[in-house]
Amino acid sequence: MSATRVAVLRFPGTLDHESAATAVRAVGGDPFFTHHTDTELPDDTHAVVIPGGFSYGDHLRPGALASRTPIMNAVKRHAAGGGRVLGICNGFQILCESAMLPGVLRPNASLSFICRQGDLEVADAGTPWTGGRVVGERLSVPFKHHDGAWFGDPGESRVVLRYRGENPNGSVDKIAGISNLAGNVMGLMPHPEEACDPLLGSVDGRTLFAALLA
Amino acid sequence: MGESGKPLYQELGLLEAEYERVVSLMGRTPTDPELVMFSLMWSEHCSYKHSKPLLKGFPTTGARVVMGPGENAGAVDVGDGLAIVFKVESHNHPSAVEPFEGAATGVGGIVRDIIAVGAKPIALLDSLRFGPLTSQRSRFLFRRAVNGIGNYGNCIGIPNVGGEVQFDDRYEDACLVNAMCVGIVRHDRILSCAAKGIGNRLVLIGNRTGRDGIGGASVLASAEMGDDDADKRPSVQVGDPFTERKLIDLCLAMSEAGLLVALQDLGAAGLTSAASEMASRGGVGLAIDLDRVPLREEGLAPGEVLVSESQERMLAIVEPGTLAAVVDMAARYELDATDIGEVTDTGELEALWRGEEVVRIPSLYLTDDVPFADVPQNPAPAPSPIDLADVAEPDDLAVAWLSLMGDPNVASKRWIFEQYDQLVGAGTIRRPGGDAGVVRIPGTDRAIAVTLDCAEWHCELDPRAGGQASVCEAARNVACTGALPIAATDCLNFANPEKGHTGWRLVQSIAGMAEALTAIDAPIVSGNVSLYNESPRGPIFPTPVVGIVGLLEDASKSVGSAFHRHGDQILLIGYGEPRIDASRYLGRCEGLPPAPDLAREAALITLLVSAADKGLLASAHDVSEGGFAVALAESCINGGIGADVTIPKGRRADEAMFGEGSARVIVSCRPDDVAAVQGLAGSSITVQVIGEVAGDGVMITIAGSTTQVAVADLARVWEGAIPQALEA
Numbered sequence: 001m002s003a004t005r006v007a008v009l010r011f012p013g014t015l016d017h018e019s020a021a022t023a024v025r026a027v028g029g030d031p032f033f034t035h036h037t038d039t040e041l042p043d044d045t046h047a048v049v050i051p052g053g054f055s056y057g058d059h060l061r062p063g064a065l066a067s068r069t070p071i072m073n074a075v076k077r078h079a080a081g082g083g084r085v086l087g088i089c090n091g092f093q094i095l096c097e098s099a100m101l102p103g104v105l106r107p108n109a110s111l112s113f114i115c116r117q118g119d120l121e122v123a124d125a126g127t128p129w130t131g132g133r134v135v136g137e138r139l140s141v142p143f144k145h146h147d148g149a150w151f152g153d154p155g156e157s158r159v160v161l162r163y164r165g166e167n168p169n170g171s172v173d174k175i176a177g178i179s180n181l182a183g184n185v186m187g188l189m190p191h192p193e194e195a196c197d198p199l200l201g202s203v204d205g206r207t208l209f210a211a212l213l214a
Numbered sequence: 215m216g217e218s219g220k221p222l223y224q225e226l227g228l229l230e231a232e233y234e235r236v237v238s239l240m241g242r243t244p245t246d247p248e249l250v251m252f253s254l255m256w257s258e259h260c261s262y263k264h265s266k267p268l269l270k271g272f273p274t275t276g277a278r279v280v281m282g283p284g285e286n287a288g289a290v291d292v293g294d295g296l297a298i299v300f301k302v303e304s305h306n307h308p309s310a311v312e313p314f315e316g317a318a319t320g321v322g323g324i325v326r327d328i329i330a331v332g333a334k335p336i337a338l339l340d341s342l343r344f345g346p347l348t349s350q351r352s353r354f355l356f357r358r359a360v361n362g363i364g365n366y367g368n369c370i371g372i373p374n375v376g377g378e379v380q381f382d383d384r385y386e387d388a389c390l391v392n393a394m395c396v397g398i399v400r401h402d403r404i405l406s407c408a409a410k411g412i413g414n415r416l417v418l419i420g421n422r423t424g425r426d427g428i429g430g431a432s433v434l435a436s437a438e439m440g441d442d443d444a445d446k447r448p449s450v451q452v453g454d455p456f457t458e459r460k461l462i463d464l465c466l467a468m469s470e471a472g473l474l475v476a477l478q479d480l481g482a483a484g485l486t487s488a489a490s491e492m493a494s495r496g497g498v499g500l501a502i503d504l505d506r507v508p509l510r511e512e513g514l515a516p517g518e519v520l521v522s523e524s525q526e527r528m529l530a531i532v533e534p535g536t537l538a539a540v541v542d543m544a545a546r547y548e549l550d551a552t553d554i555g556e557v558t559d560t561g562e563l564e565a566l567w568r569g570e571e572v573v574r575i576p577s578l579y580l581t582d583d584v585p586f587a588d589v590p591q592n593p594a595p596a597p598s599p600i601d602l603a604d605v606a607e608p609d610d611l612a613v614a615w616l617s618l619m620g621d622p623n624v625a626s627k628r629w630i631f632e633q634y635d636q637l638v639g640a641g642t643i644r645r646p647g648g649d650a651g652v653v654r655i656p657g658t659d660r661a662i663a664v665t666l667d668c669a670e671w672h673c674e675l676d677p678r679a680g681g682q683a684s685v686c687e688a689a690r691n692v693a694c695t696g697a698l699p700i701a702a703t704d705c706l707n708f709a710n711p712e713k714g715h716t717g718w719r720l721v722q723s724i725a726g727m728a729e730a731l732t733a734i735d736a737p738i739v740s741g742n743v744s745l746y747n748e749s750p751r752g753p754i755f756p757t758p759v760v761g762i763v764g765l766l767e768d769a770s771k772s773v774g775s776a777f778h779r780h781g782d783q784i785l786l787i788g789y790g791e792p793r794i795d796a797s798r799y800l801g802r803c804e805g806l807p808p809a810p811d812l813a814r815e816a817a818l819i820t821l822l823v824s825a826a827d828k829g830l831l832a833s834a835h836d837v838s839e840g841g842f843a844v845a846l847a848e849s850c851i852n853g854g855i856g857a858d859v860t861i862p863k864g865r866r867a868d869e870a871m872f873g874e875g876s877a878r879v880i881v882s883c884r885p886d887d888v889a890a891v892q893g894l895a896g897s898s899i900t901v902q903v904i905g906e907v908a909g910d911g912v913m914i915t916i917a918g919s920t921t922q923v924a925v926a927d928l929a930r931v932w933e934g935a936i937p938q939a940l941e942a
Contacts, residue, residue: 012460012548013369013456013459015459016638016640018639023640035546053371054369054456057369057456057457057459058456113364113368113634115631115633115636142637144635144638146368191637194637194640196640197640199643200643
């Protein structure tokens with residue numbers, strides 16, 4: 001049987017598509033890139049990753065322009081049918097701008113871009129995204145963003161991951177990542193694709209990519 | 215006549231003798247656009263008229279050199295048919311006038327040099343010099359330049375893996391912003407800028423052309439800084455990193471599809487410089503129809519179109535049959551690609567404007583016929599070594615130690631590098647904050663280590679030894695990660711070479727750098743010169759910034775600077791005695807630091823690379839600014855663990871702890887591996903076992919007397935210094 005096909009969305013200004021594809025391959029998936037003018041996902045698309053970067057140069061608001069592209073309508077249909085979608089950093093911003101996840105990402109409290117290795121902890125072990133990990137378990141995943149402070153009503157989502165220790169950006173309830181109530185759409189600011197190679201210091205990010213294939 | 219009533223050539227910055235040479239070469243009076251082109255191409259910034267003859271002293275060949283100086287960037291072989299492409303470049307003057315855009319477009323420019331060679335950028339570094347952070351203006355320049363580098367670099371998705379910064383009065387009105395980019399390319403995909411193929415099309419790709427940056431190279435970069443700097447702000451370019459990212463993706467895709475005959479970026483002097491370089495290199499002519507250049511605004515004069523420094527533009531030569539494919543591919547990346555002319559057999563640069571010929575210049579006149587200027591060589595008197603009796607000994611070494619850790623020149627640079635994306639691309643194995651950044655070579659098990667360094671105080675006092683020391687420190691930093699230095703790039707930041715001792719220091723520094731590069735077998739493959747870094751307050755220090763690239767055959771064997779385990783043995787490896795002369799501890803550029811011993815430097819590098827390859831090293835960290843005690847503290851802070859060592863007193867305890875000017879590396883390893891490390895050292899290198907990794911304090915014992923500070927206390931001062939200085 002051929003490997004599970006995972007769409008990696010690519011917009012002008014997307015930066016992390018190759019790293020995300022490498023991470024998908026590392027857990028046994030078969031990644032492919034889409035183009036922003038595409039209107040459909042291929043029929044055999046099992047899951048979707050919206051990687052990080054600065055789609056459309058963050059013009060207007062981070063994620064705002066990408067959320068209005070034709071390919072995002074296809075992603076919404078994919079999610080409505082129960083398909084899994086993982087949005088990372090700018091991908092999380094795009095999911096919020098598309099209203100596929102609640103809330104918004106505001107500029108960091110420091111008003112500065114921040115790049116740091118950080119500890120996350122599992123806040124809800126009931127979604128697919130944390131594998132077999134239990135509540136409170138620690139993941140080491142880097143985060144790097146300028147607009148990463150999630151703001152909204154946590155009750156409208158499932159809070160999957162929180163920052164452990166100091167809150168780097170001033171998000172509500174130290175939220176690092178949330179899923180929709182159904183659990184099939186996940187967005188997070190930290191970068192699991194940069195925590196899939198032992199030489200980079202951590203392989204904890206593989207948990208999230210493995211969830212795409214289930 | 216120009217608007218000021220002076221002749222146009224004078225307004226444009228040409229000397230009378232240079233103007234006369236233009237007229238004599240051309241055999242007629244040049245048109246205004248032609249004169250504008252000569253003024254820029256013959257500026258120091260574009261022509262290197264003061265420095266080019268001096269650069270011949272650098273070693274530029276070697277077994278690994280695939281492409282030496284002269285192209286957009288140099289390339290060295292790293293195996294598997296792959297080459298690493300890299301270059302460092304200055305953007306000093308624009309950054310002094312408008313630090314955010316100046317620094318940002320400095321990054322944009324060096325990145326386009328790398329993509330012009332067909333390479334994919336994989337790392338950025340930056341070397342910065344500002345006035346002291348006690349000055350409000352320097353705080354503003356520093357903060358905004360770092361923001362500019364971060365904003366641009368983050369948005370284009372190239373990891374920033376290292377760099378350096380120093381603060382000194384000499385840079386108060388003449389700051390330095392140097393950026394280095396490293397890329398990777400297959401040998402058979404390396405692009406040249408040489409135009410070829412008569413009848414091939416000249417295609418302008420990327421941004422539209424506007425009025426920004428007009429005269430940047432001659433107005434800003436080839437004159438000293440002065441009171442009217444604010445008036446020069448329109449000469450600073452404005453960057454658009456989103457367009458740059460699309461340009462990177464497009465150029466790589468076009469190169470991969472084999473659509474490009476030649477590629478060149480548009481930097482200083484814009485279309486003029488790009489077109490004349492391409493024509494001269496290829497031995498052909500280029501005919502440009504200026505009416506076809508897509509403009510951002512109406513009403514540009516032909517001379518303005520020819521020299522605009524609008525950013526994010528590339529010039530390509532493509533075959534007529536592939537033109538449609540090139541334009542289609544650009545549209546897919548939402549960029550313009552416009553056919554603006556063709557390759558001719560005349561050797562001349564021609565430009566049409568509204569159907570009339572406004573320019574016809576043999577391109578070699580612009581690129582090769584600049585009158586070279588002699589650099590006056592006026593040696594500075596040799597300084598005397600510091601007499602220790604003139605320097606008061608501190609009452610409390612622990613207090614002196616903490617005070618040194620809190621000097622912004624010594625302190626942690628976290629405030630800077632946390633604003634940079636260090637990780638994009640998922641290849642950064644060693645992040646900023648160590649001796650050198652280490653990045654995996656994509657698709658292989660190998661890695662490169664990269665660093666930028668300069669010993670400017672040493673260059674001021676003894677420029678030949680200082681040039682050597684700049685190279686040796688960079689090479690040692692790379693070797694500390696376990697990588698073998700294989701090639702180098704340089705950015706020669708100097709003051710006005712026609713004044714004082716600057717010309718002599720320039721010549722001497724280059725000679726010293728060349729000697730050291732030869733000794734460690736790291737040829738120069740690319741470089742940049744920035745002169746006139748001077749203001750009414752005086753000249754900057756001679757600042758020849760050296761970038762070294764090293765190769766790790768096994769990426770998993772890279773070594774960091776942090777201590778790892780309790781019980782590991784700490785070794786001091788190297789040669790020479792620490793000296794207080796021109797040290798951060800002395801705090802003044804005075805005295806005579808010892809000159810490097812190049813044979814021993816090479817032996818030390820070999821030892822470090824070999825020990826790392828055998829997996830013997832838990833950590834390695836070069837002793838540099840702040841001396842032994844600071845380097846030891848850094849290994850402890852980075853590892854969150856203490857150390858207990860005993861070192862010889864030498865002439866005095868404070869000099870033993872804080873002296874500089876010798877080549878020494880602090881290494882830690884398992885007790886079982888000590889003998890193996892010692893066995894690697896030849897007779898010229900000393901390996902001393904000085905203590906072990908232990909506890910949560912740093913203890914240094916000298917002549918039976920112990921100085922001890924908690925790691926947490928050292929860390930608090932060291933990490934807090936720059937953020938606190940910026941809050942002032």
